């Protein structure tokens with residue numbers, strides 16, 4: 001179930017979308033333009049996203065956003081409960097747009113098993129407590145049975161919020177809330193490795209990659225791909241690239257930064273401003289350093305079919321990920337999977353991307369240290385082939401092993417286990433209560 005990403009014109013269109021999605025076993029939750037403004041652009045993108053990405057100054061704590069967020073979470077709850085859900089089913093709630101949903105469901109159905117997965121970081125309690133509605137959000141989540149994140153440090157951050165904001169007493173990786181034990185655990189998400197590997201061998205993709213290589217000839221191709229978002233460190237990356245061209249003039253005309261930015265949330269002011277700033281910096285670098293036969297940056301602001309993405313991954317000598325914060329970052333894993341044939345590529349990865357915790361054989365950088373990004377690019381450009389391949393081989397084996405099915409299996413199996421633990425504990429409680437009643441009766445007699 002989810003928002004289909006579109007507002008239907010009328011009921012006929014709504015019905016049509018409903019029928020098309022039903023073929024894939026999907027159920028749409030339709031939202032109005034007004035809902036989207038307050039709930040998605042407002043609370044999700046102007047409160048939770050900046051707070052969870054440590055961008056306190058970007059947060060806008062508008063009461064109307066909060067009201068819309070509550071309303072839409074309730075709306076999701078109503079539609080979930082309209083389905084024929086039995087206590088045997090397990091519900092999995094995805095991401096920060098639905099933090100209140102576990103509690104709303106629990107209030108109606110105490111028998112449900114609910115897992116929640118947060119795809120973005122969970123910040124330290126000192127940041128999270130800035131949200132005026134932090135208690136409600138935490139309580140919303142604490143009605144889940146299993147709360148999961150991509151990487152390790154998010155779990156203690158969440159548990160510290162339970163301790164320092166709600167005054168609960170977490171123990172190891174769980175916290176008791178009312179009479180329930182809520183488990184807080186970590187499941188790093190992977191990608192469909194086989195799909196990206198297969199794409200990288202397909203004729204169509206290889207032909208596209210050849211065209212790219214011809215276009216850039218012997219120049220080193222540095223690739224960056226991300227959604228338009230200040231959390232991706234796009235401006236920092238551009239500054240570092242400019243420093244590289246300044247500090248190492250011999251690299252001019254020998255490298256190209258191929259920067260692909262996917263349109264995202266462009267109705268939100270901060271995103272519009274960011275886009276303008278990127279345009280300005282790209283224009284500046286190309287004008288100052290470019291020559292008749294060389295443009296330092298190739299920049300596109302659009303979405304691409306997966307075959308084109310795959311061709312870019314194959315053609316790129318270096319992939320540069322500079323996220324200031326990133327729950328996981330799948331682009332870097334897709335790049336690695338696309339190198340599973342010849343292991344010929346280098347990944348520069350921000351230490352603030354969740355993926356950095358798994359991919360130790362990458363060149364890791366602090367994206368706030370422009371000089372370090374610049375030196376990392378220089379190092380990557382001159383890295384000997386043997387070292388490139390050794391590092392990439394190790395990264396490939398990680399991405400291959402911890403793929404998306406592995407993630408799904410672990411998360412679902414754990415939720416299943418939690419459900420069984422809870423059933424066992426409920427039955428122990430029942431037995432205890434029965435025994436107590438007998439003892440009371442005996443004593444009275």
Ligand SMILES: Nc1ncnc2c1ncn2[C@@H]1O[C@H](COP(=O)(O)OP(=O)(O)O)[C@@H](O)[C@H]1O
Pocket residue numbers: 225226227260261262302303304305309328329330331332334
């Ligand atoms: N230009 C593009 N066209 C189509 N898909 C893209 C494009 N750029 C990125 N993507 C896809 O978007 C996803 C981005 O995921 P990720 O790196 O985890 O960051 P986020 O989800 O925060 O945007 C990847 O699966 C990637 O293939």
Ligand SMILES: O=P(O)(O)OC[C@@H](CO)O[C@H]1O[C@H](CO)[C@@H](O)[C@H](O)[C@H]1O
Pocket residue numbers: 119120189264326327328329330
């Ligand atoms: O709906 P959005 O734009 O908020 O989605 C962003 C989200 C979905 O791709 O991104 C987060 O999830 C990714 C997958 O778990 C993760 O790799 C990334 O770091 C997150 O930003």
